[in-house]
Amino acid sequence: MEFPREAVLQVDKLCKLYARSDRPIQKRLAQEMLRGFFGGRPPEIDDPQRGEFWALRDVSFDLRRGEALGVIGLNGSGKTTLLRILAGQILPDRGEVRVTGATAAMIDLTAGFQPTASGRRNIFLRAAALGFTRREILALQDEIIAFSELGDAIDAPMKTYSSGMKMRLAFSVMAMLQPDILFIDEVLAVGDFRFRQKCLARIREMRARSAFVFVSHAMGDVSRFCDRVIVLHKGEIAFQGSPDDAIAFYKTLEQNSEPAKPASKPLIPDTVDRPDLVDGLSFAWGDAEGTGKNEIIEGMPVGAKITFNVHYEPRNLIVGVPIYDMEGAVLAGFATDANGVTLRPAAGDRVDLELFVPDSVLNPGRFRVAIGITDGTEFLLMRELPNLIIRPNGRKSWGVASIPHTWRCGIAAAAKTTV
Numbered sequence: 001m002e003f004p005r006e007a008v009l010q011v012d013k014l015c016k017l018y019a020r021s022d023r024p025i026q027k028r029l030a031q032e033m034l035r036g037f038f039g040g041r042p043p044e045i046d047d048p049q050r051g052e053f054w055a056l057r058d059v060s061f062d063l064r065r066g067e068a069l070g071v072i073g074l075n076g077s078g079k080t081t082l083l084r085i086l087a088g089q090i091l092p093d094r095g096e097v098r099v100t101g102a103t104a105a106m107i108d109l110t111a112g113f114q115p116t117a118s119g120r121r122n123i124f125l126r127a128a129a130l131g132f133t134r135r136e137i138l139a140l141q142d143e144i145i146a147f148s149e150l151g152d153a154i155d156a157p158m159k160t161y162s163s164g165m166k167m168r169l170a171f172s173v174m175a176m177l178q179p180d181i182l183f184i185d186e187v188l189a190v191g192d193f194r195f196r197q198k199c200l201a202r203i204r205e206m207r208a209r210s211a212f213v214f215v216s217h218a219m220g221d222v223s224r225f226c227d228r229v230i231v232l233h234k235g236e237i238a239f240q241g242s243p244d245d246a247i248a249f250y251k252t253l254e255q256n257s258e259p260a261k262p263a264s265k266p267l268i269p270d271t272v273d274r275p276d277l278v279d280g281l282s283f284a285w286g287d288a289e290g291t292g293k294n295e296i297i298e299g300m301p302v303g304a305k306i307t308f309n310v311h312y313e314p315r316n317l318i319v320g321v322p323i324y325d326m327e328g329a330v331l332a333g334f335a336t337d338a339n340g341v342t343l344r345p346a347a348g349d350r351v352d353l354e355l356f357v358p359d360s361v362l363n364p365g366r367f368r369v370a371i372g373i374t375d376g377t378e379f380l381l382m383r384e385l386p387n388l389i390i391r392p393n394g395r396k397s398w399g400v401a402s403i404p405h406t407w408r409c410g411i412a413a414a415a416k417t418t419v
Contacts (some may be wrong), residue, residue, distance in 0.1 A: 007100070008180050008211050009063035009086070014095035016056040016081055016235075054235045055081045059095070061230060061240065063181070068212040070226035070243060072219070072250050077232040079215045080185060083107060086213060087183045101180025104130065108185075109170030115159035119150060119169055122158055126173045140176050147202075148172035149195065168195060175202045182206065185215045219247050220398060248394035251364050255391065272382035278373055280309040280350070283385055295389045299402070302360045306353040308373065308381075310345045316376045317343040319353060323388065324368040331367065331400055361401045364392040 056078045063069050071079050084090045086097060087105035112129060113122050123144055127137045145154050148168045158166065182203075203212075203225075216222055222229060222243055229246035231239040231253070239249040285294045286303045296302045306319060322333035334355055336343060345351050367388045373381040395402070 006064050007062040008065050009100070009213070010096075010098040011059060011061050011086070012096045012098075014056055014059040014082070014085065014092050014097065015054065016078075016085060016090070017052055017093045018055045018081075019052045056085070056092070056232075056235045059232075059235075059237055061237070063211045063213065065180070065209070065211050066207060067228065068207065068214055068226045070222040070229035070246070071213060071215045071232060072217070072222055072229060072246065073232035073238075074250075074253060078235040079232055080107075082232070083183050083185050083213065083215050099181065102178075103181045103183065104174065104177045104179040105183040106171070106174055106185065107183065109174065110163075110166045113158050113166060113170070116157055118157060119148075119154040119161065119165075120145070122169065123173060126170065127176070130173070130177065132176075144169075144172045144176060147175055147198075164192075171199055175199070178206070179210055181211050181213070183213045186217065219250070223247060223396065244394055244396060248392045251392040255364065255366070255389065271384075272372075272379040274380045277312050277375075278308055278310055278380045280307070281371070281373075281381065281383070282307045283371055285388060294386050295391055296360050297393050298362065298364055298390050298397070299359060299393055299395055302357045304355040306355065306371070307350060309350050310347065312347050314343070314345065314375045317345065317351075318374045318376075319343070319351075320372045320374070321355065322370050322372070323362075324370070325400070326366060326368060328368065331362075359404060360390060361403065362388075362390045363397040363400060363402055364390050365400070366390075 059078075059082060061069070071082060073079050081090070083105070084107065085092050087103065087107060089105070089107070112126060114125060117125065120141070123141060124134075124137055127140070127144075128134075132140070148154070148171075150165060150169060153161070153165065154169075161169070184203075212225075214222070214226055226243050229241065229243045230237055231246050231250050233253055238253070239246055241249075282305070284305050285296065286305060304321065306321075310317070316337075318335060318337045320333060320335040323331050325331055334357075336353070343351060367390070369385040369388050371381070371383055371385055372379060
């Protein structure tokens with residue numbers, strides 16, 4: 001594989017094989033020992049044996065100075081395994097990693113701390129493990145303590161620290177590093193909001209000379225921090241591209257691979273059904289083409305067709321379609337009376353309704369839906385419908401819904417003052 005000359009990290013067909021039990025490991029070890037005794041050459045690992053699987057397979061990419069590469073994927077896709085190999089914590093079974101310059105890893109920040117030693121003593125222990133000399137640690141000690149904001153607690157035993165205090169101290173030591181490549185695993189959420197912004201500011205300063213490999217489940221951080229993103233799936237690179245495109249691809253994987261969580265409680269504890277008054281209900285979602293299905297692309301028009309039979313003379317017939325999250329909290333809803341639609345069928349009539357929404361506004365996810373038919377305040381029918389699934393189309397979003405809006409911007413040079 002050809003890499004650009006300015007690349008500080010080059011990964012070529014990286015593979016890592018894991019076993020689900022000890023037996024395959026013991027079998028391979030026995031084979032290697034026999035070959036070692038008789039002078040045989042170790043075979044190339046091509047196919048996993050029974051009980052083994054590829055945690056990583058043929059992963060290749062490069063990283064340039066000043067670039068931030070994101071790595072995302074479903075649980076078990078190989079993200080942490082990749083990061084640990086790049087950081088030198090474990091060895092690959094096949095492939096090559098070429099590094100130009102010094103590296104540092106923010107993978108498990110609190111690993112190696114001594115609980116009975118003070119925070120100050122642990123600064124020396126951790127910094128020494130990272131390659132600092134005693135003279136360098138002494139010169140940086142006050143800056144590390146000031147950055148951590150631990151104050152007098154720095155001389156208390158580490159076992160008295162909260163998990164947040166330990167993370168603060170660990171990141172403060174790491175923040176003094178000036179590596180060529182920094183590996184980060186889910187540590188941008190250190191401490192409270194203000195301290196987290198302080199950490200992000202320090203990382204931003206480091207970007208002037210360092211390259212980053214960033215593993216995270218926080219898609220917002222990935223979108224804002226990374227220049228390029230890799231999506232791992234079952235140990236292989238399933239997608240590589242811009243952050244927005246990669247996140248959209250990841251959301252598709254997420255929805256297709258993970259079953260919906262069961263609701264914690266029934267959406268409608270007591271289903272209402274009065275077939276002597278209303279029956280023959282038919283409900284179908286429709287996309288922009290009018291296709292009846294409950295999977296809609298975010299931001300696209302969506303509609304529904306509703307039909308039912310009426311067997312009496314209603315006084316104030318209302319049809320409503322509430323939308324809930326998977327836990328049963330109401331998010332939005334549609335009702336005929338809210339739009340000024342009056343329904344006055346006679347006994348024996350069939351009611352045909354069409355609902356049209358120009359923009360689904362809901363962000364990607366799975367939503368619970370119900371339908372209610374009332375005469376005034378009396379429920380004639382109340383039933384849960386199949387879940388509504390919103391598929392991603394790549395637009396940036398967070399939260400449950402994207403509210404249509406516009407921005408106006410004016411930029412002018414600041415007025416100069418003379419003294």
